Amino acid sequence: MSETIPATTVRYALVPSPIGPLLVAALGQEIVQVAFENQNFERVLEQLQVKFALPVQRDDDALAFAAEQFGEYFAGTRKTFELPTYKDAADRFITRVQHRLVTIPYGQTRTYGQLATELEKPGAARAVGSACAKNPLPLLQPCHRVVRSDGTMGEFSGTPRAKRYLLALEAGENPEPPTS
Amino acid sequence: MRILSRQHPKYINVIIDDTGTARPRWAVSHPLLQEYFDEEWGRPVRDEQGLFERLSLESFQAGLSWLTILKKRTALRQAFDQFDPEIITQYTDDDVERLMTDVSIVRNRQKILAVINNAQATVSLRDSGGLAKLIWSYQPELDPKLDADGNPPSQSEESVALAKELKRHGFRFVGPTTVFAMMEAIGVVNTFPFREPRNLSNTPEARYG
Numbered sequence: 001m002s003e004t005i006p007a008t009t010v011r012y013a014l015v016p017s018p019i020g021p022l023l024v025a026a027l028g029q030e031i032v033q034v035a036f037e038n039q040n041f042e043r044v045l046e047q048l049q050v051k052f053a054l055p056v057q058r059d060d061d062a063l064a065f066a067a068e069q070f071g072e073y074f075a076g077t078r079k080t081f082e083l084p085t086y087k088d089a090a091d092r093f094i095t096r097v098q099h100r101l102v103t104i105p106y107g108q109t110r111t112y113g114q115l116a117t118e119l120e121k122p123g124a125a126r127a128v129g130s131a132c133a134k135n136p137l138p139l140l141q142p143c144h145r146v147v148r149s150d151g152t153m154g155e156f157s158g159t160p161r162a163k164r165y166l167l168a169l170e171a172g173e174n175p176e177p178p179t180s
Numbered sequence: 181m182r183i184l185s186r187q188h189p190k191y192i193n194v195i196i197d198d199t200g201t202a203r204p205r206w207a208v209s210h211p212l213l214q215e216y217f218d219e220e221w222g223r224p225v226r227d228e229q230g231l232f233e234r235l236s237l238e239s240f241q242a243g244l245s246w247l248t249i250l251k252k253r254t255a256l257r258q259a260f261d262q263f264d265p266e267i268i269t270q271y272t273d274d275d276v277e278r279l280m281t282d283v284s285i286v287r288n289r290q291k292i293l294a295v296i297n298n299a300q301a302t303v304s305l306r307d308s309g310g311l312a313k314l315i316w317s318y319q320p321e322l323d324p325k326l327d328a329d330g331n332p333p334s335q336s337e338e339s340v341a342l343a344k345e346l347k348r349h350g351f352r353f354v355g356p357t358t359v360f361a362m363m364e365a366i367g368v369v370n371t372f373p374f375r376e377p378r379n380l381s382n383t384p385e386a387r388y389g
Contacts, residue, residue, distance in 0.1 A: 050254055051258070092278070124269075127266045129266075134262065
């Protein structure tokens with residue numbers, strides 16, 4: 001068990017993956033952010049600093065416990081993440097959607113409309129899409145498992161290729177890593 | 181660092197700093213205002229979410245200083261889910277109460293309700309071309325004239341017409357003055373011709389001579 005990190009700094013690591021480096025940030029032991037390269041890491045770090053009003057510092061060692069699980073996920077040997085995540089306190093539509101994502105099992109998908117219905121907001125499929133696109137914890141809260149009702153990819157904070165890769169990985173297809 | 185500045189020889193409300201950069205007097209009264217003027221004000225915004233945010237901020241401003249709004253902007257974005265109209269259409273009474281107790285934002289029930297109402301109006305507008313198309317269709321041929329001190333007017337024929345049209349589509353808190361301020365801020369009109377004239381045949385001298 002690693003020592004407890006004082007939660008006075010947001011620490012982050014860049015974790016390599018087949019879909020490009022992931023930025024993984026934590027406050028203490030709680031993961032606060034997972035971001036893809038296309039989201040512009042510099043901007044993500046700025047937003048973290050504003051959101052928590054704390055300094056943000058790179059510390060790959062402090063995030064090693066999380067990096068290990070991402071490695072296992074991409075190797076296909078981990079189906080469920082066991083990482084504590086930071087939960088926004090306010091009960092908002094956007095957080096209800098994002099928290100609901102963890103109920104979609106590995107290898108399965110839902111449509112935006114199905115998720116809206118589950119949340120007792122039938123007709124709010126587009127708003128569900130917007131909420132998924134703003135998910136601060138992709139992979140941990142698996143927004144890649146939500147697709148359009150016509151079978152196309154839909155909203156995602158990473159690239160459409162990355163989303164396709166994740167769905168193929170979870171289908172056990174051993175996909176080729178996307179080149180960009 | 182102290183910046184030496186002087187007035188424009190003709191317009192007392194145009195200030196020129198020691199690098200030769202001209203700004204309106206309001207934009208040199210606080211670093212946040214200067215940053216906003218330098219980086220955002222008057223730069224064209226054409227995406228729906230960007231326009232919805234700026235329209236919302238302008239409607240929050242009514243009766244307050246723009247500096248107050250800028251100081252609260254990060255908190256407002258956080259509180260209103262980055263002004264994503266789609267998400268705001270899902271707000272309930274709980275969200276109104278959450279916003280009314282958030283000391284970091286502008287706690288005015290009418291303004292908060294207007295933002296939620298306007299999010300719905302923005303989404304509904306998509307069927308007829310969308311918010312961006314509507315707003316930009318009110319861009320005038322010529323920019324408004326400045327007065328003798330270099331001040332722009334507080335509204336225009338187009339802002340009166342656009343305000344009326346927005347109200348017809350169900351928007352609230354969008355009077356002609358608020359709408360004109362937005363039109364300036366998002367680059368639909370240029371009321372500061374001393375920076376990057378839109379095109380060379382339309383120089384400050386030609387327009388304001």
